[in-house]
Amino acid sequence: MPENMSALQLVLTGDPALFAIVRLSLVVSLSAVLLAALIGLPFGAWLALSRFRGREGVIVVLNALMGLPPVVVGLCVFLMLSRSGPLGSWGILFTPQAMIIAQTILIAPIIAALTRQTIEDLWLEYRDELEAMNVGTFGRVATLLWDGRFSLLTALLAGFGRAAAEVGAVIIVGGNIDGFTRTMTTAIALETSKGDLPLAIGLGMILIVIVIAINAAAWSTRRFGERMAG
């Protein structure tokens, strides 16, 4: 980004570097939410419905994983993807792909744990009906996920919030490369270390506004959908 410009000026002048950073942040975090949802929603729903030995333990561990420290996830992914690590041949360390993988691991437990809770509550309501209709596990999971879709939006938003806000994982596996893996949060960390606190705060404001906008959009989708669905 150009020197000696405030965050407001960057926005008003439509600074391309700033928009590239915002775009990358959104691409990375939204991709991670998508992948984590593909893993977390079915897994959480399955866990809500199944009964097996050690289930309580799995739930406790899953809930605990919601608090995974981003820097630890970053470090683990770094060690896996490093050229000297087991997946080094992929050659994707210090790329946006690596950042998406790290954030997916970070937020999949959040989505899974919240889904488990939501579906378990729904299950109490639907149990008799589904059992009477003799629906299999797969059908139950699908039905409950579909019926709980508006509540589950909150789980996805919680995941997105975590992904968009974290800096520890993406800075380790992305490397904060200018124009390639620099996101809002790593840019804020960089500007802080350069002592440009006003620009860092300005970027922070922009990030908060974006997060609010996305939550507002999701909220109105939910309201609209609920009304449509009656």
Next chain:
Amino acid sequence: MLTRRPVMMFAALTVVATSAAFAQDKSIAVASTTSTQDSGLFGQILPAFKKKSGIDVRVISQGTGQALDTGRRGDADVVFVHAKPQEQKFVADGFGVRRYPVMYNDFILVGPKSNTGGFNGTNDIVAALKTIKDKGVTFISRGDKSGTHAAELALWKGAGIDIAKDRGPWYKEIGQGMGAALNTASASGGYVLTDRGTWLSFKNRGDLVIAVEGDNRLFNQYGVMLVNPEKHKHVKKELGQAFIDWLISPEGQRAIADYRIGGQQLFFPNANSPGAQRRAAPAAHAAIP
């Protein structure tokens, strides 16, 4: 972990799905130091190199120790750092092909305007460090195995102080980058050793001023090395070497010399005469507020 297999599967999927979107033909990864990045040097010289060669240089800025480690692991093609003994070891151990000197700048000791150490404005770094230790004046150390940290430790040693043994509560190791160390010094009224480039571009100085500068022992040489393709097959040796060749070419050296902040030159190219350092333009430095 139960979710592991799906994670790997989707990870692989993501890679395929997104690599097209982010693919760039010619690029190299350069592990470098926070000083070259935070000072804005790369922002100045990389566009010129890209224009000439079409090669996209991706800079990962870390402390010198970490940058060398990134090279050792094979996660970068080129390493561009400033700690000669560690660089020589890197090459001797077979991780780097050859070390090329590129440029120098100098370290300065910055501290509070109120002159708590009583040596502000002098040019004897050894005397200043002895005073800091004797008076127990707050001193911020990078503590992150960076080039600047290595230089600081060498200076303590040169002053006859065994910092591991003689340190007290006045010596604060923060384990972070140059900017963070300057922020800490600024907030706590302490002294800190910094490279001049980062200082010149640093914006949150508060009451910090240059306390000691111009000592020959504060010389700071940068070197660049290609990561050894024999250790790591995937190293892009042609592209990496092209970058190194450009850095030490007259054109690259001029680009480095041309980088200025507020009219002041930050780095002094010396690819051809790394031994013959001159004192980093003291006349110009005197004008720094």
